[in-house]
Amino acid sequence: MSRIRTSSGELLIELQRSGGAPLHQQLESGIRARIREGLLRAGAVMPSTRSFADDLGLSRGVVVEAYQQLVAEGYLVSRGGGYTEVAEVAAIAASEVGLVPDGEPRIDFRYSRPDVSQFPRTAWLRSVRRVLNETPYRSLAYLDGRGTIELRTALADYLNRVRGTAARPEHMLICNGFAQGSRLLLKVLAGLGYRCLAVEDPSDDDLRRAAADAGLTAVGVPVLEGGVDVEALDRSGADVVLVTAAHQFPTGAVTSAETRAALVAWAARRDGLVIEDDYDAEFRYDREPVGAIQGLMPDRVAYAGTASKTLAPGLRLGWMILPPRLVQPMSDAKLMDDRGSPVLDQLTFADFVARGEFDRHLRRMRPRYRLLRDTLMERLALRVPELVPMGISAGLHVMTLLPEGLTEAAVKAAALERGLGVYGLAQYWVTPPGPGGLVFGYGGLTVSSVIEGVDLLAEALAAARSASAQA
Incomplete structure (x- = not known):
């Protein structure tokens, strides 16, 4: 897709040089107004700070300060290579409201939307190029149902280091996001004789529908301050439970150490399974990281993660760490469902993770x-x-x-x-x-x-x- 480019002399900003607000604030306001009015569209490349300063007769520091403020507010994005462009998410302006389909909000607090304008294109492209240049042709043939060994290894190393899992590459499966992985897992569990899925109350309703499609009964278990109520879980008669332990959706509760221990004890006592949806644990602000339950009892916990919140939902990249007894039936189910996730995407993500780019993106x-x-x-x-x-x-x-x-x-x-x-x-x-x-x-x-x-x-x-x- 072509990029809109501007240069010095193409961006008119009027400044009041006597008696007005500070020049950097005037410059910020002028650029912000043009973005909101739709006169600077998403992806438009801004003039360099030096050329813009020369054009306006300002010191370069004034332009730098204005750009930095607009980057902090989300109107502009600094890109690799030293250029700045208008952010994608800043492009819906008051004058463009009529372009939004009827009934859709102009400002949307909908859950599950990361800032895709910050997708690390440059680093991802480097990984794409390495994969295309270095991948042997045999890797482009039909896949193992678990996914490429390169991605399973890279993710196992990352998750063991960052999330405290006990992952082994041979026990991992790559899927098209949590939606596919959970759907396949519930079908496999139903085929193995599991009958009742407990879910947190409240919780996302997608998995309840998937459970019904798989032939499982879904029951709700209350969420307490320290996580799911394990005593209520015991009374429910469920043999599988889904938890969002690191950051419960939607309450935000963090599962306590006592509840984590009680959950794995329940699974061992009940001959049950804990499904751990670790959907956004990488983003924490006011507390120490909380390790995954999977690391406590790998044989009783199926761990699920995804790149949807950390990178972009459109990648459709997810992963599961499975108890050994579930690896082969899940691999068979994955092959039956879609013959495997795209190999070049897997290898690109493997390179991206192994070279530390995933860590750098999350820190940013x-x-x-x-x-x-x-x-x-x-x-x-x-x-x-x-x-x-x-x-x-x-x-x-x-x-x-x-x-x-x-x-x-x-x-x-x-x-x-x-x-x-x-x-x-x-x-x-x-x-x-x-x-x-x-x-x-x-x-x-x-x-x-x-x-x-x-x-x-x-x-x-x-x-x-x-x-x-x-x-």
């Missing part, structure tokens, strides 16, 4: 997401203090409960009228009705859109209260 993204998290917390406290965030120490989302007198439906409708997408808890309760609340995903937003979004939410809450009072 953590402060960006923390800034968005902090901005969301501060703005909620300022504009809607009645919404108290929960589960803020990690991940790409937070949850709040709604005060009495407000319903999720009323708040969502009032928000959508203002071009804002907010999402309730109702769909996540296994045993409804649970308390009303909202889940805020912030990974794919910018600082400015988070601020504007919370301001719109404050208006929506006021409107919902007014409508409720008049009813």
Whole structure:
């Protein structure tokens, strides 16, 4: 895809040199306004700081300061090679709202959206080139159902080091994201005689549907402050349980050491299986890292991870660490399902991980997401203090409960009228009705859109209260 390029003399910014705001702030405001008005589109390459300063008659430091601020806000992105461009997520401007399909929000707090504008294209391209240049032709033939040994080895080394797993390459399987891996696993488990899946209550409802398709009964188990209620799990009669232990979705609870030990003890006692969905554990802000349950009892835990939150959902790259008894049936199921995930994608990711690029990308993204998290917390406290965030120490989302007198439906409708997408808890309760609340995903937003979004939410809450009072 061709890139839009600008150069000095092509970007007009008017500056008030006497009696106005500081020049760097004027420059920031001028660029920000052009982006929001759609006059600078996503991917447009900005003038170099030196040429832009010469063109405007400014010191280079003024332009550098303006660019740095706009990068921090998410309007601009610094790229390898020394150039700066307009960020993808900053390109929906007020004048472009009409281009958004009817009913879709302009600012969207939808969960599960990382900042794909930060995908490390340069580093990924280096890995692509190495793979194309160095991969022997025999590697392009039909695959082992578990995936390439190169990726399984690279991921085992990474996960053992960073997540505290006890992974061995021969016990790993590469899949097209958690959706495929979990679907295949539930079918395999049903075929092996497992009958009842316990899920956290609340939790994402996708796996409940997959369980029904596989012929398993799904039951909900309450989530406590320290994770899933293991005593309730024991009473449920389930022989499989799915947990999001490092950062429970959607409450954000972190499973305590006591609960982790109780879970593996339950699995051994019940001859059961724990499925550990480790979907966003790499992003933590205010706490020490928590190791994976899989490392405590590899024979009783099936661990699942994905690149969807860390790199990009469109890669469709996921992985599982399986108990030895499940490796062959899962490999057979994977081959039957799609003959294996694309080999060049696997080898590229293997090179990317093995050369440390994955670690570097995560280190770069953590402060960006923390800034968005902090901005969301501060703005909620300022504009809607009645919404108290929960589960803020990690991940790409937070949850709040709604005060009495407000319903999720009323708040969502009032928000959508203002071009804002907010999402309730109702769909996540296994045993409804649970308390009303909202889940805020912030990974794919910018600082400015988070601020504007919370301001719109404050208006929506006021409107919902007014409508409720008049009813």
